[in-house]
Amino acid sequence: MRAAAAVQGATAVDRPAPGDRGGWVEHRPFAIALLVATAVRGVVLAGFPPALVFSDGPTYLQFLNTFAPDPDRPAGYPLLALLPLSWLSSSVLAVAVAQHLLGLVSAGLLYVLLRRWGVGRWGATLAALPVLFDSLQLILEQSVLSDTLFELLLLIAVAVLGWRRRPRTPGALVAGVVLGSAVTVRVVGEPLLLVGIGYCLVVASGWRSRLTTALALCIGFSLPIAAYATWYHHERGVYALTELSGKALYMRVTPFVDCSRLGLPAYERVLCPPEPRGQRLDPSYYAWTDPRTVPRLRPPPGVTPDRAMRDFAVAAIRAQPDDYAAAVGRDFALNFDLWRADRFEYSLGYKWRFSYYPHFHPSDRTIAAYREFGGAQLDPQQPYAAALGGYQRVGYLPGPLLLGCLVLGLAGGLGVGRARASGLRSRCLLLTVSGVLLILLPAVTAAFSWRYQLPALALLPAGAALGYTALRGGTLATPSTD
Numbered sequence: 077m078r079a080a081a082a083v084q085g086a087t088a089v090d091r092p093a094p095g096d097r098g099g100w101v102e103h104r105p106f107a108i109a110l111l112v113a114t115a116v117r118g119v120v121l122a123g124f125p126p127a128l129v130f131s132d133g134p135t136y137l138q139f140l141n142t143f144a145p146d147p148d149r150p151a152g153y154p155l156l157a158l159l160p161l162s163w164l165s166s167s168v169l170a171v172a173v174a175q176h177l178l179g180l181v182s183a184g185l186l187y188v189l190l191r192r193w194g195v196g197r198w199g200a201t202l203a204a205l206p207v208l209f210d211s212l213q214l215i216l217e218q219s220v221l222s223d224t225l226f227e228l229l230l231l232i233a234v235a236v237l238g239w240r241r242r243p244r245t246p247g248a249l250v251a252g253v254v255l256g257s258a259v260t261v262r263v264v265g266e267p268l269l270l271v272g273i274g275y276c277l278v279v280a281s282g283w284r285s286r287l288t289t290a291l292a293l294c295i296g297f298s299l300p301i302a303a304y305a306t307w308y309h310h311e312r313g314v315y316a317l318t319e320l321s322g323k324a325l326y327m328r329v330t331p332f333v334d335c336s337r338l339g340l341p342a343y344e345r346v347l348c349p350p351e352p353r354g355q356r357l358d359p360s361y362y363a364w365t366d367p368r369t370v371p372r373l374r375p376p377p378g379v380t381p382d383r384a385m386r387d388f389a390v391a392a393i394r395a396q397p398d399d400y401a402a403a404v405g406r407d408f409a410l411n412f413d414l415w416r417a418d419r420f421e422y423s424l425g426y427k428w429r430f431s432y433y434p435h436f437h438p439s440d441r442t443i444a445a446y447r448e449f450g451g452a453q454l455d456p457q458q459p460y461a462a463a464l465g466g467y468q469r470v471g472y473l474p475g476p477l478l479l480g481c482l483v484l485g486l487a488g489g490l491g492v493g494r495a496r497a498s499g500l501r502s503r504c505l506l507l508t509v510s511g512v513l514l515i516l517l518p519a520v521t522a523a524f525s526w527r528y529q530l531p532a533l534a535l536l537p538a539g540a541a542l543g544y545t546a547l548r549g550g551t552l553a554t555p556s557t558d
Contacts, residue, residue, distance in 0.1 A: 106187050106201040113208035117176040120218050123460030124433055126169035126450045133220035134445040145308045147319040152260030153222035168220055168450045175217040175224040182228045183207040186538055189235045194553035195541045203541035206533040211468035212428055222261050223530045229258035230531055238503055241554045242281045248289040252296020260304045263317050264517050269297050271510050279502045322386030324522040327359035329392040331421050332399040344388045346372040358423045359523040407519035412475035416526050428526045431465035481540035488543025495546035504543045511535030
């Protein structure tokens with residue numbers, strides 16, 4: 077997998093010779109990879125029935141009973157995925173099967189889009205391999221979590237926006253709606269609107285078209301966001317998607333905050349991590365589990381707990397800007413580590429490894445969720461579970477290769493060498509900048525998790541394949557009349 081995932085080594089301009097046949101022969105590398113990936117997903121389903129329910133999973137499933145937005149997580153995932161699936165089956169097994177299908181669809185969409193833009197069959201196939209085979213992709217597809225849907229919606233938005241040589245108003249409107257829907261699944265997608273606006277302003281023909289397509293993108297983006305915020309206000313009295321930004325930023329500062337340097341109100345001092353710097357625990361522990369911190373927070377009237385945590389975090393960042401910048405840079409760089417291991421104070425990497433779940437000890441919330449939405453508890457089956465534990469050691473895209481993809485995509489986007497005249501630069505940047513933002517934003521506003529790397533596993537290799545095509549002298553393949 078590692079060697080195959082080296083997109084830099086792909087021959088991305090291998091256009092078929094005039095005598096070559098199309099159809100199966102032309103797309104055979106991807107078709108074979110797709111078939112093998114389907115078989116691997118069958119092993120995952122056989123190894124961990126009915127599905128993996130942990131972390132946010134019970135909360136998402138509870139939405140099916142309450143039909144009310146949760147202040148800690150946007151409800152786009154249960155609205156767009158779990159609720160429609162519940163009409164067909166009440167078992168989480170249906171969720172896992174559907175998400176594996178979504179993963180295959182994501183890979184197929186990525187391949188089709190890259191071929192349309194002029195990437196050769198081998199380059200497009202290699203770019204899709206992380207979506208097809210990466211163990212993080214596979215474990216998230218098997219889990220009742222929002223990541224697989226979020227990834228697919230992002231790829232649909234990119235495909236709709238970039239399908240034609242120059243974006244048009246209807247396409248931009250649809251792309252905006254899809255991107256806005258993705259934000260109701262995971263709010264980290266919000267800054268991608270700026271990337272889409274920049275793409276429209278650069279690629280569309282003439283200033284009138286540039287402005288109208290950018291405006292259409294914004295209008296489309298605002299529709300699902302406004303609808304969700306209005307519903308949230310009706311249920312909770314606040315126009316918002318979540319009320320979690322303060323807690324997320326609090327997690328960001330727990331590794332480095334030095335409360336002796338802060339002038340805090342008395343009620344915020346309970347948020348100071350009790351452990352000395354250098355011996356701190358995982359940030360999520362202080363925010364969600366530690367009885368010594370957030371549960372003891374008692375803000376005065378007019379100040380919500382989330383506001384108090386935000387004020388605490390902002391005070392820490394203002395007093396220790398160098399420590400904050402170092403933590404952001406450190407966590408961003410973790411995405412390019414050779415191994416997906418726990419570093420620094422982070423200790424929850426085991427959640428994203430198949431080898432953990434044969435020894436899984438579910439919480440009461442998880443047990444109740446399985447009982448209500450599956451009937452049976454998680455029951456790992458051998459030898460499949462053990463095989464997947466071994467597979468995860470090699471079935472992933474190593475961080476240095478992901479970094480190479482980033483560099484290659486930027487090189488194509490910035491017009492290095494022959495890429496300047498390729499017509500592919502804006503698309504390279506659309507993919508690469510989006511991928512970078514989606515791993516940078518958690519480092520800036522929350523904390524590191526391997527889970528957050530998933531969208532970059534689709535976007536950065538695709539940007540690299542396109543950048544390689546541009547650097548080799550390839551050109552945009554969509555018809556000029558599009």
